[in-house]
Amino acid sequence: MKNIVTYRNLIEEELKKNSSQKNFPLELYEPIEYMLSLGGKRVRPILVLLSCEMAGGKVEDALPAAIGIELFHNFSLVHDDIMDNAPLRRNQKTVFEKWNRNIAVLSGDAMLVRAYQYLAKTKTDKLEKILKIFSETAIKVCEGQQLDMNYEKQNISIDEYLQMIEKKTAVLLAASLKIGATIGGANENDSEEFYEFGKNIGIAFQLQDDLLDVYGDTQKIGKQNGGDIIAGKKTFLFLKAIEKGKKNELENCFADEKDKQAKVDSVKVIYDSANIKTETEQIIQLYSAKAFSFLDKIPIDSDKKAPLKSLAESLMIREY
């Protein structure tokens, strides 16, 4: 097994090799290269390569699919940023902010097509299977984004929230692992266990994100606490507090015209009074344990599982 940095370098190299920066028309291709150059952890394509090797396959065989998944992920970010009116992504201007809305729509479309082009390069008798997993996942990601937009304007339950983050975030991590494992030669059953591991760790990861926004060490997470509170997002913490009878208190708090920091502080007081931090830690633990139980089931040597385990743990352990 290779280490994570090796996988990542392979991906960066492949992305550079396939750069289309100078293609014509520039307005279509420059945003694609710009978006890919913003970096990111490349978690999804690493998962494709890792699970392929874990299943006994060769990394090279999974590389096109890995690039395809990374392109899809970046396509979804470009279009989400349009819909969320987000000016910044990874501390740089978003595509729609740097160019314009139309260019962001169109270059996003081209990225989605290119994602399929890479996936279709997979040398395997399982191309049909891989495309099926990929397309079903892509549809779920669209559904997740639509639900996220819907939920801004309506009351939702914790279950609805969990289903939304599963679709919007977790299924792509799950599919990355399943596609890699399938290319590597895993059978239906085992590749489904890869999928379930990815899905559950993905949900845990998103819940952790919700938690860190309020309780994270500002030094370690590199941003101020309470961004979600200021943005009025319905996070797990918010929905749990409502479930625990804090609806009126929270509403009063949000209706209040006080300054941002004061708002964050008073919401935190409400969360503390309802034991929300512990509740959230518990559900993260639940999903995380569920994820690892699926990983345990996969019939391969535990030393081969070590890199995936430590990758997952490193993503989860972003301290308070």
Added chain:
Amino acid sequence: MKNIVTYRNLIEEELKKNSSQKNFPLELYEPIEYMLSLGGKRVRPILVLLSCEMAGGKVEDALPAAIGIELFHNFSLVHDDIMDNAPLRRNQKTVFEKWNRNIAVLSGDAMLVRAYQYLAKTKTDKLEKILKIFSETAIKVCEGQQLDMNYEKQNISIDEYLQMIEKKTAVLLAASLKIGATIGGANENDSEEFYEFGKNIGIAFQLQDDLLDVYGDTQKIGKQNGGDIIAGKKTFLFLKAIEKGKKNELENCFADEKDKQAKVDSVKVIYDSANIKTETEQIIQLYSAKAFSFLDKIPIDSDKKAPLKSLAESLMIREY
């Protein structure tokens, strides 16, 4: 060979059978069904079925790909309408006008993914080939739309214009025929001839559109003349007139603050003085003849070519 109405009914039936109207979330799926319900001539999927049968294949084998092509076409319309700020499509509200811009972006994305899902259903050892043709075409369509947007703001040559309409309009007709023929069992060479036929007839068709806008019989084309002139579009007629030294006259005409009909009338006078109608008819004839010469080359019985020939002719003969 079946007649065109039979092919069309097959497509409508298949579209209805696969309706996702009641899927969740509604905001994602209703726009897809709405867009597909607006109708249209279904020319592209008909071409897929027709060329498959012409090449000796069974219509059923090409049906998923035909639906995929129609979904792709509708995806591109939904996103184009966003970019063009178009309120109406086939005399009905566009998706972004009826719902909103974000829903139009996202439901368009989902349609593109569904297009691939249908294509991937093709039962053939040629799935890889078909996906390759499709994705390359999809990329060209994106390039064409970007060029169209670019060209609104810059001076362009007739060659640039022809390349733009080739990408934006003609290649999808070409790919429809090539994909159908490939599924039907045509060899590389013959399916390329189908492609060239579709490409050239597609360019002729778009040029005919430009011509009819100015010289069409308003009764027969069902709209007023001069829509392109009022919108300030750079059509073939406009670019040809510039090539023939009418730049200043046209610019004066467009700078003038006269009413729409007066503007249309004076542009028409300029076009007439430069013999633009005949010039346009000649180039249409050129592309059309080129198209049919490719059709002639395909080694199948001419009676099998008859339905495609008459479909192409019926599209071209929309009288003045």
